[in-house]
Amino acid sequence: MTTVIKNGTIVTADLTYKADVLILGGVITAIGAGLSGDKVLDASGCYVMPGGIDPHTHLEMPFMGTYSSDDFESGTRAALAGGTTMVVDFALPAPGQGLLDALQMWHNKTGRANCDFSFHMAITWWGEQVFNEMKTVVDQGITSFKHFLAYKGALMVNDDELFHSFSRCADLGALAMVHAENGDVVAELSARLLAAGNTGPEAHAYSRPPQVEGEATNRAIMIADMAGVPLYVVHTSCEDSHEAIRRARMQGKRVWGEPLIQHLTLDESEYFNPDWDHAARRVMSPPFRSKQHQDSLWAGLQSGSLSVVATDHCAFTTAQKRFGMGDFTKIPNGTGGLEDRMPMLWTHGVATGRLTMNEFVAVTSTNIAKILNCYPKKGAVLVGADADLVVWDPAKSKVISAGSQQSSIDYNVFEGKVVKGLPRYTLSRGQVAVEDGEVKTREGHGHFVGREARPAVNRALSAWKELTAPRPVQRGGIPASGV
Numbered sequence: 001m002t003t004v005i006k007n008g009t010i011v012t013a014d015l016t017y018k019a020d021v022l023i024l025g026g027v028i029t030a031i032g033a034g035l036s037g038d039k040v041l042d043a044s045g046c047y048v049m050p051g052g053i054d055p056h057t058h059l060e061m062p063f064m065g066t067y068s069s070d071d072f073e074s075g076t077r078a079a080l081a082g083g084t085t086m087v088v089d090f091a092l093p094a095p096g097q098g099l100l101d102a103l104q105m106w107h108n109k110t111g112r113a114n115c116d117f118s119f120h121m122a123i124t125w126w127g128e129q130v131f132n133e134m135k136t137v138v139d140q141g142i143t144s145f146k147h148f149l150a151y152k153g154a155l156m157v158n159d160d161e162l163f164h165s166f167s168r169c170a171d172l173g174a175l176a177m178v179h180a181e182n183g184d185v186v187a188e189l190s191a192r193l194l195a196a197g198n199t200g201p202e203a204h205a206y207s208r209p210p211q212v213e214g215e216a217t218n219r220a221i222m223i224a225d226m227a228g229v230p231l232y233v234v235h236t237s238c239e240d241s242h243e244a245i246r247r248a249r250m251q252g253k254r255v256w257g258e259p260l261i262q263h264l265t266l267d268e269s270e271y272f273n274p275d276w277d278h279a280a281r282r283v284m285s286p287p288f289r290s291k292q293h294q295d296s297l298w299a300g301l302q303s304g305s306l307s308v309v310a311t312d313h314c315a316f317t318t319a320q321k322r323f324g325m326g327d328f329t330k331i332p333n334g335t336g337g338l339e340d341r342m343p344m345l346w347t348h349g350v351a352t353g354r355l356t357m358n359e360f361v362a363v364t365s366t367n368i369a370k371i372l373n374c375y376p377k378k379g380a381v382l383v384g385a386d387a388d389l390v391v392w393d394p395a396k397s398k399v400i401s402a403g404s405q406q407s408s409i410d411y412n413v414f415e416g417k418v419v420k421g422l423p424r425y426t427l428s429r430g431q432v433a434v435e436d437g438e439v440k441t442r443e444g445h446g447h448f449v450g451r452e453a454r455p456a457v458n459r460a461l462s463a464w465k466e467l468t469a470p471r472p473v474q475r476g477g478i479p480a481s482g483v
C-alpha cells in the first residue's frame with residue numbers, strides 16, 4: 001500500500017520547495033508534483049521535513065542508585081509525539097563489565113521501541129578486554145564511543161584511559177564523544193559546598209561552574225588531536241566550552257558541539273526557585289547557565305560553530321529527585337525533553353528569526369545523521385531514504401504540560417511554555433505514528449540502525465604519527481666544556 005503526502009512544502013537542510021512525497025515499504029519512492037497513492041496525508045499549510053533525530057538519550061539507564069524513568073517504549077512514544085523519529089541511546093557498561101555484555105543488555109531493553117534507534121557505547125573503564133571488544137562493537141554497527149570526564153568514582157575515566165580509548169577509536173574509524181566536565185574539581189567543590197552547609201539544588205550549579213566544562217573541553221580536544229580522532233562534545237552548555245570548540249574548528253579540527261534544548265531555553269534562575277522540587281527537577285549536568293552563555297549557544301547554532309541540538313533525555317520522577325533532599329550530590333542528574341525539543345526549538349529558534357527553517361532541519365536531523373554516519377538513510381527527504389518524516393504545522397500551538405505529555409514522569413521542565421509549531425503527522429518508516437495530535441504509535445515497530453565506521457579524519461592535522469614513530473636524532477657528540 002502506498003502513502004502520499006500531498007500539498008506540502010518540503011524543507012531540507014538546504015532546499016525549500018513544493019512537492020508531494022510517495023512512500024512504499026517504509027521508504028520514499030518518489031518526490032514530485034501530482035503524485036497519487038492509496039492513503040493520502042494532506043500537508044496543506046505544512047512543511048514536510050526529515051523527522052528529528054535525537055543523538056543523546058538515556059532510556060531506562062541505571063544511574064545514581066536508580067533507573068531513568070522513561071524506557072524505550074515511553075521514550076520513543078514521546079519522541080514521535082514531538083516529531084522525532086530516531087533516538088541514539090548510550091549503552092553503559094558498569095565499570096569492569098564487558099562492552100558486549102552491556103550491549104546485549106541495551107538491545108534487550110528495546111523490544112517495545114516505537115521508532116528506530118541506534119546506540120553509542122560508553123567507555124567507563126580501560127583494559128585489554130575493552131580494547132578488544134571495541135572492534136566487535138564497531139563491527140556490530142556502533143561506531144561512536146562516549147567518555148565521561150565527570151562522575152568521579154563512578155563513570156569517569158582519567159586522561160591515560162582517555163588517550164588509550166581515543167587512539168583505539170582512531171584506529172577503528174570510530175567517533176570519540178566526551179562529557180566534558182572536570183570530575184576532580186567538581187568532586188572537590190561539592191565536598192567544600194556540603195561542608196559549608198550548602199545542601200540544596202542550587203549548590204549543584206555552584207559545584208559545576210563553566211570553567212570545569214571549559215577546561216575539560218579544551219583537554220579533550222587536545223587529547224583527541226594527539227590521538228588523531230574526530231571528537232563530538234555532548235551537552236555543550238557554555239561559552240567556555242563553545243569557545244574551545246569554535247577555536248578547534250577554525251584550526252581545521254573535526255570537532256562538533258551539541259547544545260541541548262534545555263540549555264538554550266532555561267537558565268540558572270531555575271535553581272533559585274524557593275520550591276525545592278522545582279529546583280531539583282532541573283538538576284542536570286552541566287547545569288543551566290546564565291543568559292550570556294545561552295546567547296553564546298544560539299550564536300554557535302547561527303554561525304555553524306555548534307552543529308546539533310539534542311535533549312540528553314534522562315527523566316527522573318519527583319520521588320527519585322527527592323533521594324537528594326539534604327545532599328544535592330544525591331539528586332539524580334538529568335532532565336527530560338524528547339517530546340519538546342522540536343517544538344521548543346522551532347518556537348524559540350525559527351519563529352524568533354534566530355534560525356532559518358533549513359538550519360532547523362540541519363541541527364535537529366541532517367547534521368546528526370551525517371556526523372553519526374547514517375545519512376541519507378536517516379535525516380533526508382530523498383528517494384531511497386527511510387520515510388521518517390514530520391509534517392510540520394507552523395500554525396498549531398499548545399501549552400506544554402506534564403498532564404498531557406507522553407513521558408512517564410510527573411512534571412515537565414518546560415511546564416506552561418507555549419509552543420507554536422507542532423507535528424500534524426509524524427511518520428516512522430512510513431507508518432503514521434502521530435495524526436493531528438493523536439498518538440498512534442506501534443510498540444515494537446522500532447528497529448536498530450547500525451552505522452558504518454569510516455577512516456579517522458582528524459589525522460591530517462594530528463601529530464599522532466610523528467609522535468609515535470621513532471625519530472633518531474644525529475648529534476655531534478658531547479660539546480667541549482668551557483665554551
Ligand code: URP
Pocket residue numbers: 058179283284285286312314333334335
Ligand atoms: O545530568 C545528566 N546529563 N544526566 C545524564 C547523564 C549525562 O551526564 O549525560
Ligand code: ZN
Pocket residue numbers: 164
Ligand atoms: Zn598502554
Ligand code: ZN
Pocket residue numbers: 179234235285
Ligand atoms: Zn553527560
Ligand code: ZN
Pocket residue numbers: 056057058312314
Ligand atoms: Zn547524557
